[in-house]
Amino acid sequence: MANNTAIASGNWENRLNWSAGTVPLATDAVVIPAGITITVAATGDVCGSLDIAASGSLSINKNENLSIGGNFTNAGTFGASAGSTVTFNGAANSVISGGGVYLIVGTIVLDMGSAATTLDIQDANFIKGINAGNYYYFTFIRGTWIMDNPATLNNCLNSGATRSLTIPYGVVIEAPNGKMNLAMFGYTDSVILSGELLLNGGTVTVELGQAENTGEDFRYTVNGGTPQLYISSGTLYVGAGFNALNTTDYIDFNMTGGMLILAYNGYSDWITFQLADNVGGKTFMSGGTIILQDACNAAIEDLDMGGANVAATLYSVTGGTIQLGYINTQSSSTYFGVDAQPATNYPNIQFESGVAKNVSAWIGGQINMLSLYINQNMTYDASGFSTTNIISTNGTFAFDDEGTYTTGSNTMEFSGSENQPITSTLLSNVSFYNLNIANTSGNVTLGLNATVNNQLSFTSGLLDASQKTLTLANGSVPITGASSTSYAIVGNGVSTTGNMTIDNLPAGTATAFPIGTASDYLPASINPVNANTNYSAYVFTGATTNGKSNGTPFSPALLSNMLNAVWNIGQTSGSGSATLTLDWTPAESSLEGTAFALSGTGIGIIQNTGGTTWSSPPSGTGNVATTYATASFNNFTQFAITDELFVLPVAVAEFNAVLNNNNTVGLSWSASDEMDISRFEVQRSTDGTTYSPIGTVQANNIQTGYSIIDPHPAAVNYYRLLTTINDGSTAYSPVRTIDLSTAVTMSVYPVPAATTVNVSVGNAAAGMSVRLINASGQVLQSSGTTGGSQVISIDISSYPAGTYFIQVIGENKIIQTTPLTKL
Numbered sequence: 001m002a003n004n005t006a007i008a009s010g011n012w013e014n015r016l017n018w019s020a021g022t023v024p025l026a027t028d029a030v031v032i033p034a035g036i037t038i039t040v041a042a043t044g045d046v047c048g049s050l051d052i053a054a055s056g057s058l059s060i061n062k063n064e065n066l067s068i069g070g071n072f073t074n075a076g077t078f079g080a081s082a083g084s085t086v087t088f089n090g091a092a093n094s095v096i097s098g099g100g101v102y103l104i105v106g107t108i109v110l111d112m113g114s115a116a117t118t119l120d121i122q123d124a125n126f127i128k129g130i131n132a133g134n135y136y137y138f139t140f141i142r143g144t145w146i147m148d149n150p151a152t153l154n155n156c157l158n159s160g161a162t163r164s165l166t167i168p169y170g171v172v173i174e175a176p177n178g179k180m181n182l183a184m185f186g187y188t189d190s191v192i193l194s195g196e197l198l199l200n201g202g203t204v205t206v207e208l209g210q211a212e213n214t215g216e217d218f219r220y221t222v223n224g225g226t227p228q229l230y231i232s233s234g235t236l237y238v239g240a241g242f243n244a245l246n247t248t249d250y251i252d253f254n255m256t257g258g259m260l261i262l263a264y265n266g267y268s269d270w271i272t273f274q275l276a277d278n279v280g281g282k283t284f285m286s287g288g289t290i291i292l293q294d295a296c297n298a299a300i301e302d303l304d305m306g307g308a309n310v311a312a313t314l315y316s317v318t319g320g321t322i323q324l325g326y327i328n329t330q331s332s333s334t335y336f337g338v339d340a341q342p343a344t345n346y347p348n349i350q351f352e353s354g355v356a357k358n359v360s361a362w363i364g365g366q367i368n369m370l371s372l373y374i375n376q377n378m379t380y381d382a383s384g385f386s387t388t389n390i391i392s393t394n395g396t397f398a399f400d401d402e403g404t405y406t407t408g409s410n411t412m413e414f415s416g417s418e419n420q421p422i423t424s425t426l427l428s429n430v431s432f433y434n435l436n437i438a439n440t441s442g443n444v445t446l447g448l449n450a451t452v453n454n455q456l457s458f459t460s461g462l463l464d465a466s467q468k469t470l471t472l473a474n475g476s477v478p479i480t481g482a483s484s485t486s487y488a489i490v491g492n493g494v495s496t497t498g499n500m501t502i503d504n505l506p507a508g509t510a511t512a513f514p515i516g517t518a519s520d521y522l523p524a525s526i527n528p529v530n531a532n533t534n535y536s537a538y539v540f541t542g543a544t545t546n547g548k549s550n551g552t553p554f555s556p557a558l559l560s561n562m563l564n565a566v567w568n569i570g571q572t573s574g575s576g577s578a579t580l581t582l583d584w585t586p587a588e589s590s591l592e593g594t595a596f597a598l599s600g601t602g603i604g605i606i607q608n609t610g611g612t613t614w615s616s617p618p619s620g621t622g623n624v625a626t627t628y629a630t631a632s633f634n635n636f637t638q639f640a641i642t643d644e645l646f647v648l649p650v651a652v653a654e655f656n657a658v659l660n661n662n663n664t665v666g667l668s669w670s671a672s673d674e675m676d677i678s679r680f681e682v683q684r685s686t687d688g689t690t691y692s693p694i695g696t697v698q699a700n701n702i703q704t705g706y707s708i709i710d711p712h713p714a715a716v717n718y719y720r721l722l723t724t725i726n727d728g729s730t731a732y733s734p735v736r737t738i739d740l741s742t743a744v745t746m747s748v749y750p751v752p753a754a755t756t757v758n759v760s761v762g763n764a765a766a767g768m769s770v771r772l773i774n775a776s777g778q779v780l781q782s783s784g785t786t787g788g789s790q791v792i793s794i795d796i797s798s799y800p801a802g803t804y805f806i807q808v809i810g811e812n813k814i815i816q817t818t819p820l821t822k823l
Helices: 124-133
Strands: 002-005 028-032 037-040 045-047 050-052 057-060 065-068 072-074 077-080 085-088 094-097 101-104 107-111 118-121 136-147 152-158 165-167 171-175 179-182 191-193 196-206 218-220 228-238 242-244 252-262 282-292 315-324 335-339 348-351 357-363 365-369 372-374 378-381 385-390 399-401 404-406 411-414 420-423 429-446 449-465 469-472 488-490 499-505 511-513 524-528 533-541 565-573 578-583 603-610 621-623 628-633 638-643 653-659 665-670 677-685 692-698 705-710 716-725 730-732 736-739 745-749 756-764 769-774 779-784 788-795 802-810 813-822
Touching: 028 045, 050 057, 101 124, 124 136, 124 152, 136 165, 152 165, 171 179, 191 196, 348 357, 357 365, 372 378, 488 499, 488 533, 499 511, 499 524, 499 565, 511 533, 524 533, 524 565, 565 578, 578 638, 603 628, 653 716, 653 736, 653 813, 665 716, 677 705, 692 705, 745 802, 745 813, 756 802, 769 788, 779 788
Parallel strands: 002 028, 028 050, 037 057, 045 065, 050 072, 057 077, 065 085, 072 094, 077 101, 085 107, 094 118, 107 136, 118 136, 136 152, 136 171, 152 179, 165 191, 171 196, 179 196, 191 218, 196 228, 218 242, 228 252, 252 282, 282 315, 315 348, 335 357, 348 372, 357 378, 365 385, 372 399, 378 404, 385 411, 399 420, 411 429, 420 429, 429 449, 449 469, 449 488, 469 499
Antiparallel strands: 499 533, 511 524, 524 578, 533 565, 565 638, 578 628, 603 621, 603 638, 621 628, 653 665, 665 705, 677 692, 677 716, 716 730, 716 736, 745 756, 756 788, 769 779, 769 802, 802 813
8 A cells, every 4th residue: 555644634635635645545554643633524535544643633524434445543533423434345354453532423334345354343442432422323234343352332223223233144243352232222123134143252232222021033034145143152142032034034053152142131022042944054053052031922932943954964963052041031931832853953951940930842743952951940841742862961961850851651762872861969760751772872871760651662772770770660561672782780789779670560471671780681571470560670790699799709619500690589569479581691601600501401590598598409491592591489589590500508507605604615506418518617806806716627427516615715705607618618607706704793502402593693784684594405484684783583393303504694695604403
């Protein structure tokens, strides 16, 4: 550009006022130095760039015009009278800067070289100067207006209008900073988007000055090209709704962040948020939040994000949130209608606390969404949707029910490709009518108990019920689709206590329980004799002697003859026998013992009948090749699958410790069969924690009763018996306690006695007892002590002559024993 500097004050049109000797041209870089005042007194004045120095001044008279084709820098004073026009028509990107003083009452015209050519308003004082007239008028023709400063633009309107504003195709309003109020008092159909509104950090409001609940919407329409709304950061407030002007219109909607708040000033008079379902539309959402504060005041849906007519390649919703309700939701705004779009999907849907609200289908069918959060004051009425399909998570959960989920005959489906938790902090149970598991790469995890009232089905993926109970209320509706890759993970009964419960099983029909661990599919089926019985089931691997996951593992020798898993089957309601079928997959599973794997059809089911006792040998039939075993039972506990060679070692019984009258301790036990037992070791502890052996006895095939004496017991003694099996496995008996520390004295007289014996007890605690025992160990009489010293008389006249024993018994231990001869 050629420089053209004002050399004298006066009119712009006087060539003598300029250094070039000519009135500025559109290619001139115009400079107004300090102390110079220039007045635009005609229409059609132009320049390239414009630079007003400090103490310099430029003013535009009423009804006159100045066009600026480049950068505008004002460090002085710039004024534009009412009726005047300032046109920005640069062919290249231009900047407004300088920090000077502005008083602009006329019209701003944006007519840049192209839609992508920017007018970057960096000077906040320029915006403040526009606000001098309270209302400010724009004529948007072409180009990008960038609100690149922290100021607030009070009210942006079409030139000559009082309420309307149009952003035409070819114009971009970009808001990275500050605040722009667009048509604050605009009315329905008067604020139209045909171009692009881009929020990337600032704040834009549309029609926020209107009266509450006047239903005046922000509309978009196709006029020359596709309208666009792009939000990456910042906030867009819309007084009522945002929707299409005509039924044929569509929009390019792109949201990666920021916030769009709708119905901020009350009800919409049409759809509160609509991305019209027409060919030509585009939808992309990966972040940000869309809030519908109030539902619309019309017989139409509140939420519609487009559907099948939008090309699949132009529709992608992978993140972001739609929130129904906000800080000023009105009590009358209680119903939000949502339009199901089976071909597309919604982002995460959640609800604001406060006013109770109801969300339901305006148009039914399948509704897809990333996740769903139901607030405690919220009802999600799913009955109008055929399927609610949760296709992802919000990063924390897929479905969080804190309020009311009304199922109707809806199917809740989880079809994500990551773990999808079902959670609640307020509720203990969530109920589904139909539940379908269709996850492709993760688990659907229960964070609370869940009930399926009709159909549970599997398409793909695992339902993790290891921590919570999964209840099927109608056992007559079979579970479908389960397989070795799609089933319910249950707990182990100890560290994870989740299970599958099926109520109201039909009689004479095998009902499948498709359960397993995280790595093994171990289904069961139950065929009851009686109808309307309820059963629960869980399973764990790592078979134990007591059928509990934290019990002692079976020995390697026994595991070779069994499947290394335990099923816990409970009859939770009803009565009668049932046939159980236990299954595992695949054949040649690592759970199969080495001998078990070769046993063919010689397998069956054993049942735990209490403690470490099992009903060996197995009952029923089975086949290793087809991985099942089946048998009938009258009661229900823990079950395992073994071959016919599985033989449990005999259990040691009746380990006892007795304090003799000479202050030695007699220790005795019995075992009915010692073929699998190697030896017994008696161990003693004085603190109940650290044990040391005091005697070892080898087992044999003749003797069934064993005993040893502890000749030198301590003041307090804890005894246990360690049994070692021939295969090297071990088991401990219950602990027995003998306490010699209690200083109780006892004397018996007369000795011998014929009719009455007196027992003098000294320093006895209340609650102790004195008892008479015969030589066989049978307790004949027992009397309690009251504490301190006392004499207890025992009538023995009716007993035959012989040897008897008098014992003083403390809490769970024998304190003293004295023999007595009866004459």
